[in-house]
Amino acid sequence: MKRQPNDITKISHNVKLSFRLLDGKFVALILVFLFASGAVVNHFYHLQILQHDVLAAKAANQQYMTHTESPRRGMILDRNGYPLVLSTYVYRVGMTPRDVATRAKSISDEDIVEKMKQHLGLDDESCALTLEQIKTDRVTGWMGLKKHLAGHNPVPYIAIASEVPEIEAMALKDWLAVNGVGGIRFDAEERRVYNNGNLGSPLLGMTQLVDGKLIGVSGLEASYDALLSGEPGYTFAKRNNYTTKGVIPFSSPVSRPVEKSHHLVSTLDLEFQSILQEELLTAASAAGLTRGVNGLVMEVKTGNVVAMAQLAPFDASDPTALPLGFTEEHWGALSSDEKTNYLIANLWKNTNITDVYEPGSVFKAITLAIGLEENVAWEQTIFHDDPIKIQGEEISCYTRQGHGDETLRQAFYLSCNPVFVQLGERVGQDLYYDWIRKLGFYGRTGIDLPAEAVGLLHAKPMPIDFANLTFGESSSLTAIQLAQFFATVGNGGYMVTPRLGCAATEDGIDVMESFPLNESPQMFSNDTCARVRLMLRDVVRQGTASGTFGGIGLKIGGKTGTAIDANDDERRTFSFVGLVPYDEPEYVVLVSIHKPETSITLSTSAARAANRIAARILNTRGVKQNYSQEELSYLSRTVELPDFSTMKIRDAALQLIMLDLAPCVPTDQFYLDQPCVSISPASGSHVGRGSTVWLYPDKANEVEWVAVPDFQGRNYHECVWLAAEYGVTIAPVGTPQGPSLAQDIAPTSSRALAAVDKETGSPSSAGDSELDASGKVRRGQVVKVYFTQVPQSGAETGQGGDH
Known part of the structure; x- marks a missing residue:
């Protein structure tokens, strides 16, 4: 049958429509393919490019x-x-547990656990559980399969003990290795x-x-x-x-x-560090402080810091432990944040380099050095100390009546403010501040410790700012900055960089690589420095730092300073920076006492501590005191200890300081606001000047027995230091113009030997109640030390002395 044209047209249309549909599906398929390919490529890019390092590391970890x-x-x-x-x-x-085994037939599981108990300190219960776990997880064969099917899987790792000392861990590890025991891990x-x-x-x-x-x-x-x-x-x-x-x-x-x-x-010297910290504790007790006292000792020629300390210190092995002066109850009442803030602000930072404070009259030494170097005045230049008014503020002498006409030397040791304002004006403000910048007070010293602060001085000073700076007010510096300046004066004008690291070694100090000293520019002439040092001597001999026990018989020079905080109820900071000896200085000694809680009113309090530190260090190095007749007369007179039963610890400590004695409060009972319940030696005892007296807030202290040292051949100050080290005090007999000749209680070692020779458990003389069987005495025992006369009998064997 012949197709009609309409049929042909319809078929053609269907074919075209099919092709169109096919084209759409094909395009969709292509798009899906391209999208999938893109995703795969992107994934491979992500794996091979972006994650290459991570995956390569994981692969390497599997293979290596x-x-x-x-x-x-x-x-x-x-x-x-x-x-x-x-x-x-x-x-x-x-x-x-399943791997704890040995091929040694003589070693059982019980032996392995027993060895662990011996070295790890395990109790019986832990040992039993450990042994049971080993035996349970090591089961194999049919019993092991039954346990596995029942849901019991071997434990991959069990912790046995922690904080195991190295010596015990290594002993156990060696035993395990010798006996071929595996499965035990040491981290x-x-x-x-x-x-x-x-x-x-x-x-x-x-x-x-x-x-x-x-x-x-x-x-x-x-x-x-x-x-x-x-x-x-x-x-x-x-x-x-x-x-x-x-x-x-x-x-x-x-x-x-x-x-x-x-x-x-x-650069630290352990003995010097101990001396510094002990004396700071003494000063703090008299100031009623558990914080806010700091000090340092530095070599003037190298900048080596041989000692640096502060209150309160902390135990670096346990930095969050109970701080000085706190009871467990008081500390426990603080929140976690309050505790942390207190520790950071008062213990963990190094206040000698992180905290700035007004130096007060210590800064007059800087103004003096600048004035002498610029030749605008000399020691005998006459000044008048009438009050000076600048920008509406009056600057006057700290004494109400003033000193009238006085030389520059007198104004320095009398610490007269108006004179130094006039000296600064002679230098001129611009030149003066050029010196301040050149001396580094706007920056840092460069000490090799973190967190050093910069000095706080006016960037654009007004006339009143300049005037105040000349005598140390309205600007703030760190302790290390002041020490650096005094070292410059002490070494002939060269500005050294303070440091605490001096060498590196792999073995010991005999074979070490020393760090080079920084090149020191010369700031002042040697002549200027020598003249300043002589005037520092005057401050200690006849000025604001005179009359201290440590300063007796030694060549110590320095400058006191007092700063008043107008924003904190007029509370004061006392400081002293000294050079020892002043004629050929070796060390700078600095002490600062910030805002005491007692009625200390003079910067002599800081000078007392600094001069004791200086004297102890010089005596340690073999430098002896050279006493004048006036000083010998003073030292030969003992002090009667008053009754402190109605006083707080801090007030008793202050009174002892004023008597030229050294209070010592045990650091675990440093509760300065509590009543003074016990004192050793007892009230009424006669002790030598400079002696240590122990104060206790708790009468329930156990009797502490201490050895008696041999004082023979030592001068007065050396006897005082040695007595404090052992825990006794001395009372001089005769004028202490030479070395000690004898003592009324023999040294412990000789008495202990004598007791053994007699085959007796205790001495048989009248003072037996104050002696134990080994020849020791109660802490605070007064030992009479003879300097110019020796008793006919009993000087070495008697048991007398005030208690």
Whole structure:
């Protein structure tokens, strides 16, 4: 049958429509294919390009094993090689119970657990559980299959003990290795050991464990972190994933050796540091303070800081422990934030470099040096101390009546403000501030400790700002900045950079690499410095720092300072910076007492502490006192201890300071607001000037027995220092113009030997109640020391003395 044209047209239309539909599906298919391909390509791009490093590391971790070996952190030594800080390890010990086994037939599971008990300090219950876990998880065969089907799976790891000392962990590890015992794991954690408690803790600093490595976060630990840390070493080897899980036999590991850490040799002297901290505690007790007292000792020629301390110190091994002066109840009542804020503000920072304060009249030494160097005045230049009015403010002498006409030398040791305003005006404001900038007071000293503050001085000073600065007010400096200036005066005009690190060593101080000293520019002429030092001597001999026990018989010079905080109820800060000896200085000694709670009103309080520090250090180095007849007469007279039963500890301490004695309050009972319940020696006792007297807020103290030292051959001051070190006091007999000749209570060692010879348990003389069987005496016992006359009998064997 012949098709009609309409049929042909319809077929053609259907064909075209089919092709159109086919084209649409094809295009859709192509689009789907392209989209899927794009997704695959994008995924491969993401895997191979963007995640290449991550995936490559994971692959390498499956094929290779990495062993890291970290060096032990270096020690921090004092300048004589004594370790102040060192590292040890504590261990976490754990086990994979099913792997705890040995091929040694003589060693049972019970033996292994017993050895763990011996070295890890496990109790019986822990031992029983450990043994049961080992036996349970090691079951194999049919019983093991039954337990597995019942849902019991072996434990992959169990912690056994933590904080295990290195010596115990290594002893156990060695025993396990010798007997072929596996399945027990030792994870080491490095810890810092601070050998001297809170001595020098803000200087030494703290560390923090980050990713298994100790990092210094403050003090020398932070400043010299790279030197102390070294660099870890790595070993890369192909992993055997089928048998031992160890290294594939005969493979070639790739290693990067450990870069050994170094020990830091510091400039600190442990003995000087102890002296400084003891004297700061004494000053703090008389000021009624548990914080806000700081000091330092620095060599003038090198800038080496040999001692630096503050109140309150903290135990770097336990920096959040109970602070000085707090009871457990008082500390426990504070919130966590309050505790943290107190610790940060008062303990953990190094106030000698982080805190600024008005230096007061100490700054007059700077104005003096500038004036002499610029030759605008000399020692005998006459000034008048009438009040000066600048921009509506009156500047007058601290005495109401003033001194009238006086020389520059007199104005310096009398600390007269108007004279130094006039001296500054002679220099001129622009030139004066050029000197202040040149001396570094607008910046930092560059000491090798973190967080050093800058001086706070006016950027665009007005005339009144300039006038106030000439005598140390309306501007603030750090203690280390003041010490740097006095070192400049002490060494002939060269500005040294303070430092606490002086060398690095891998072994000891005999083989070490010294750090070079920074080049010191000369600021003042040697002549100017010598003239300033003579006037510093006058301050201690006849000025505002005169009459201190430490200053007797020695060449000490310095300047006192008092600053008043108008924003804090007119509370005062007292300071003293000295040079010893003044003619050929070796050390700068600085002490600051901030806002005391007692009625201390003179900066002599800081001078008393600083001069005792200076005297003890000089005596330690073999420098002897040269007493005048007036001084000998003063030292030969004893002091009768008053009754403190109605006083608080801080008020009793202040009264002792005013009597030229040294109060000592135990640091674990440093409760200065509590009543003085007990005193040793007892009230009414006669003791020598400068002696230490112990104050207690609690009468329930146990009797403390101390040894008696041998005073023979020492001068008066050396006897006082030695007595305090042992815990006794002295009373001089005769004029102490030479070395001591005898004592009424023999040294403990000789009496103890005599007691053994007699085969008796205690002395048989009249004073037996104050002596124990070993020949010791009660803390605070008064020992008579003879200087110019020796009794006919009993000088070495008698038991007399005031108690």
